[in-house]
Amino acid sequence: MSDRTGGQSGDLEATDRAILRELAQDGRCSFTDLGERVGLSVSAVHQRVRRLEQRGALRGYTAHIDGEQIGLPLTAFISLTPTDPAAPDDYPQRLQHLPEIESCYSVAGDESYILQVRVASPLGLEELLRQIREAAKVSTRTTVVLSTPFENRPPEI
Amino acid sequence: MSDRTGGQSGDLEATDRAILRELAQDGRCSFTDLGERVGLSVSAVHQRVRRLEQRGALRGYTAHIDGEQIGLPLTAFISLTPTDPAAPDDYPQRLQHLPEIESCYSVAGDESYILQVRVASPLGLEELLRQIREAAKVSTRTTVVLSTPFENRPPEI
């Protein structure tokens, strides 16, 4: 044990957290810039990033795309409640083939899962709900997103 | 007008969609690779990516970080209901200073907003709820995430 002073770290020290913070903000940041920002040589940063990737602390890099411009302007949250309480809980596997579902969360509370979905239109949403109910034998509750004041802000590391 | 055959495009043709698809999957993909994957020269891809960024179709690049390893293992959804229906709707501005809030969605339905948050512990969640109610004068309904079967999958472009 080293700097585990009761803080918030899950095993990472300051420099690694700084690297994650920068990459969470700018996923295409060069190693050269990264090195300057965290006060380390290019090779040292490179080595640390590779280690963070192998540890699973860095889970991947993605570009964020405007839903409107790709013809998927409608976002919604869909809450799932099993209709047969005795059925085995393999809902994620039953649903993962539907590309409209971006995220799937298992949750505590009245409902069992929350899905975040993106579709082209209300009709597309209706069709997706039909597919979800058919694939997973669940009842659904849908909340349509009207606008997104902010999204995917980097966590405070 | 060109290929607007009633498809799903919001003004983008095949090559641009292919570029977005690749970058959504691998945000650090090099222009060289990108060019090979979509069948274009490096310079052509470079030019198209710049144009997609300027258009706002590409909104940014981020690394995805494992919440557990940075000491924020607890994710939750918080639904907001205004306590004073006559108050002006400036909730996002009132809440954006709280870094625990990753996303804020304005929604149709019983509640007005859905927040996605990340905190260190149940105590951290309790404190965040207190701050949200204080900053925005809302009542809250919280759904705790138990596990995340999948998240942020690239949309089907």
Added chain:
DNA sequence: ACTGAAAAACCTCCGAC
């Protein structure tokens, strides 16, 4: 674990088509 240097790969700009 970090540094510095060298080779390979990459990015960016430019003129031409």
Added chain:
DNA sequence: GTCGGAGGTTTTTCAGT
């Protein structure tokens, strides 16, 4: 809109500390 090439920059590796 696309291409190929030139020059500067970045990535990646490696020996040394």
